[in-house]
């Protein structure tokens with residue numbers, strides 16, 4: 001898929017953000033193997049740590065719908081530079097995505113950057129390190 005199409009879906013999802021505390025709206029769109037796109041927005045909470053980022057909302061929505069194969073993800077915010085996923089979201093991506101899965105990052109000024117998960121999260125902790 002053209003990266004801009006997925007970015008446009010993420011921009012649409014931004015409108016649904018629940019961000020009364022930070023006022024920083026984020027949207028994400030995740031393309032899965034079947035061609036379906038799952039979207040997410042950030043959902044904040046008065047107890048700040050209970051907030052969930054847009055990327056995780058999109059990933060968890062796909063997982064909860066039975067998806068297992070992920071192609072690429074786009075994330076967008078009205079940030080000075082293309083928004084880059086937080087550490088927790090990178091770790092969640094590491095659980096479900098391949099190392100080569102591409103993450104498109106963008107802002108509302110059409111600045112874009114695309115990196116693989118391996119580039120975003122090198123030397124990650126993963127299930128192979130659990131001694132089970």
Ligand code: THU
Pocket residue numbers: 019022024026041042043044051052053054055075083084085086089
């Ligand atoms: N946020 C995301 O949704 N994704 C990111 O990649 C970074 C941060 C949200 C969390 C919070 O609602 C707001 O942005 C400010 O941190």
